[in-house]
Amino acid sequence: xxxxxxxxxxxxxxxxxxxxxxxxxxxxxxxxxxxxxxxxxxxxxxxxxxxxxxxxxxxxxxxxxxxxxxxxxxxxxxxxxxxxxxxxxxxxxxxxxxxxxxxxxxxxxxxxxxxxxxxxxxxxxxxxxxxxxxxxxxxxxxxxxxxxxxxxxxxxxxxxxxxxxxxxxxxxxxxxxxxxxxxxxxxxxxxxxxxxxxxxxxxxxxxxxxxxxxxxxxxxxxxxxxxxxxxxxxxxxxxxxxxxxxxxxxxxxxxxxxxxxxxxxxxxxxxxxxxxxxxxxxxxxxx
Amino acid sequence: xxxxxxxxxxxxxxxxxxxxxxxxxxxxxxxxxxxxxxxxxxxxxxxxxxxxxxxxxxxxxxxxxxxxxxxxxxxxxxxxxxxxxxxxxxxxxxxxxxxxxxxxxxxxxxxxxxxxxxxxxxxxxxxxxxxxxxxxxxxxxxxxxxxxxxxxxxxxxxxxxxxxxxxxxxxxxxxxxxxxxxxxxxxxxxxxxxxxxxxxxxxxxxxxxxxxxxxxxxxxxxxxxxxxxxxxxxxxxxxxxxxxxxxxxxxxxxxxxxxxxxxxxxxxxxxxxxxxxxxxxxxxxxxxxxxxxxxxxxxxxxxxxxxxxxxxxxxxxxxxxxxxxxxxxxxxxxxxxxxxxxxxxxxxxxxxx
Numbered sequence: 001x002x003x004x005x006x007x008x009x010x011x012x013x014x015x016x017x018x019x020x021x022x023x024x025x026x027x028x029x030x031x032x033x034x035x036x037x038x039x040x041x042x043x044x045x046x047x048x049x050x051x052x053x054x055x056x057x058x059x060x061x062x063x064x065x066x067x068x069x070x071x072x073x074x075x076x077x078x079x080x081x082x083x084x085x086x087x088x089x090x091x092x093x094x095x096x097x098x099x100x101x102x103x104x105x106x107x108x109x110x111x112x113x114x115x116x117x118x119x120x121x122x123x124x125x126x127x128x129x130x131x132x133x134x135x136x137x138x139x140x141x142x143x144x145x146x147x148x149x150x151x152x153x154x155x156x157x158x159x160x161x162x163x164x165x166x167x168x169x170x171x172x173x174x175x176x177x178x179x180x181x182x183x184x185x186x187x188x189x190x191x192x193x194x195x196x197x198x199x200x201x202x203x204x205x206x207x208x209x210x211x212x213x214x215x216x217x218x219x220x221x222x223x224x225x226x227x228x229x230x231x232x233x234x235x236x237x238x239x240x241x242x243x244x245x246x247x248x249x250x251x252x253x254x255x256x257x258x259x260x261x262x263x264x265x266x267x268x269x270x271x272x273x274x275x276x277x278x279x280x281x282x283x284x285x286x287x
Numbered sequence: 288x289x290x291x292x293x294x295x296x297x298x299x300x301x302x303x304x305x306x307x308x309x310x311x312x313x314x315x316x317x318x319x320x321x322x323x324x325x326x327x328x329x330x331x332x333x334x335x336x337x338x339x340x341x342x343x344x345x346x347x348x349x350x351x352x353x354x355x356x357x358x359x360x361x362x363x364x365x366x367x368x369x370x371x372x373x374x375x376x377x378x379x380x381x382x383x384x385x386x387x388x389x390x391x392x393x394x395x396x397x398x399x400x401x402x403x404x405x406x407x408x409x410x411x412x413x414x415x416x417x418x419x420x421x422x423x424x425x426x427x428x429x430x431x432x433x434x435x436x437x438x439x440x441x442x443x444x445x446x447x448x449x450x451x452x453x454x455x456x457x458x459x460x461x462x463x464x465x466x467x468x469x470x471x472x473x474x475x476x477x478x479x480x481x482x483x484x485x486x487x488x489x490x491x492x493x494x495x496x497x498x499x500x501x502x503x504x505x506x507x508x509x510x511x512x513x514x515x516x517x518x519x520x521x522x523x524x525x526x527x528x529x530x531x532x533x534x535x536x537x538x539x540x541x542x543x544x545x546x547x548x549x550x551x552x553x554x555x556x557x558x559x560x561x562x563x564x565x566x567x568x569x570x571x572x573x574x575x576x577x578x579x580x581x582x583x584x585x586x587x588x589x590x591x592x593x594x595x596x597x598x599x600x601x602x603x604x605x606x607x608x609x610x611x612x613x614x615x616x617x618x619x620x621x622x623x624x625x626x627x628x629x630x631x632x633x634x635x636x637x638x639x640x
Binding site: 029033035083086087090092093094096097098100101102103104105106107108109111112219222225226229233261263264266267268270271274275278279 | 342346348395396398399401402403405406407409410411413414417418421538541544548577578579580581583584585586587588591592595
């Protein structure tokens with residue numbers, strides 16, 4: 001029984017990380033209908049950013065995460081301007097291929113710059129806490145609660161600020177948003193900025209738990225896509241639910257299946273769900 | 288009438304010359320390394336023809352293609368290495384198995400549209416890759432299948448045999464399969480079936496309104512594409528004789544995709560041109576192996592941004608424009624001079640239009 005609770009906690013940690021990534025991805029998809037395939041690699045760049053800020057320049061962990069969020073927001077905006085903005089009227093296949101191009105570039109660039117070897121981020125919160133008999137490192141709790149805090153912040157940002165409302169307006173009705181004079185360029189850039197910053201935050205939080213290497217984003221992005229497909233692409237509550245479902249399914253699945261098939265769980269879950277409901281579990285619109 | 292007949296004839300002469308060149312190539316090129324690169328290009332081209340059918344002609348971006356390529360290769364590898372079956376039995380078995388998996392995958396995935404389908408197919412590609420990587424008892428996992436036997440010798444009627452440890456024999460085998468692939472593709476795209484695929488590509492709604500079974504069309508196209516991916520994989524297994532899981536990784540699909548896009552999707556020559564060009568360039572840039580994707584990624588973006596038709600597609604549209612101009616000029620000459628004065632510009636503009 002204790003094992004299951006332990007795995008439940010691990011599942012929540014995983015789910016929190018997935019959630020921050022899937023939120024960015026679903027924001028971008030909901031507003032611009034771009035499947036940003038390079039999003040996982042922005043996460044990877046974010047992880048390196050935090051790693052170097054902490055180890056080379058000796059920044060405080062939280063400040064390093066904040067700086068890396070800003071850096072990644074700029075990188076995300078640059079990507080929107082250079083790659084996706086020129087392709088806004090192209091067929092969907094072309095956008096997807098361009099995103100793949102960006103992904104290959106980021107991964108190869110990281111390999112060339114920083115080498116292909118695995119690195120470990122120093123652990124800041126390495127104490128073990130005992131909650132009702134379940135052992136957990138502080139870092140896992142930090143991940144879970146920070147992710148919740150970030151989600152809350154995102155919610156407030158979307159509901160209470162002008163920029164947030166314009167982003168939401170665009171995702172609800174593109175033409176309507178144009179009619180009331182919302183600047184599409186501005187919204188696209190902001191969305192990419194916010195989404196990339198979320199990815200950087202996820203990377204900073206997850207960094208001490210996992211290893212940092214150039215290909216760390218490639219499996220993650222596909223899981224994130226699984227999540228937003230499960231949640232109905234473009235739906236924010238769907239992405240949150242999907243992320244925790246996948247996180248829990250993976251960690252609980254690990255108690256049933258052999259470890260080497262762990263990564264298959266996500267994809268098999270997707271195959272099963274999409275076979276039954278082709279538009280995902282929480283479809284926003286009939287697509 | 289005459290110009291079109293002339294161009295038809297000149298087209299045939301060009302094809303004949305290219306065919307003869309391809310036949311004579313092993314005699315002209317004595318450098319084994321170059322011949323090896325050409326053989327690899329032919330194999331890639333076969334797989335890319337499959338991708339071209341589903342992406343270029345049917346408009347569905349499937350990222351599971353390398354998975355089917357892997358299935359083809361591993362089927363031949365396992366059947367010939369572990370079950371000691373003849374390569375000539377394993378080859379069709381590989382194609383059939385790839386097609387069968389294609390049917391299964393297609394039945395589920397093709398109900399999805401656009402991005403959903405692409406993401407789903409990517410997941411299928413990863414499932415196939417991870418299965419190959421982890422099913423150690425069958426595929427030897429990350430160690431890979433080592434020492435796949437070459438295709439069995441074919442005895443000749445006058446004594447002797449065609450031995451496939453010889454590079455030239457491998458070349459002709461790949462060429463034969465390539466010609467078969469191009470022939471089949473040519474027949475498909477010029478048939479009613481091909482037109483159905485293109486109708487689906489242009490608009491699924493419109494296609495189903497005029498009575499096309501969209502799902503059946505997509506499924507057929509998908510299965511055929513899986514068949515040719517399997518064929519390419521099977522040839523690869525008999526030629527390289529070492530199989531590792533990375534060959535079925537979605538990254539391989541991305542490479543196929545780049546070759547197809549550069550060559551020109553939805554053209555008959557595109558896959559071959561793309562495979563030959565991209566491979567020649569990457570082989571000559573071997574020294575910058577680690578920078579490969581740093582160049583390759585932005586290049587992919589630039590191609591879809593500025594050159595979405597690829598080389599062959601670009602050539603066709605250029606030729607069409609020249610032809611239209613010529614027709615406009617001829618049409619102009621046929622009109623009595625009296626009428627021309629006022630109408631010159633509008634007429635040519637209309638034709639170009």
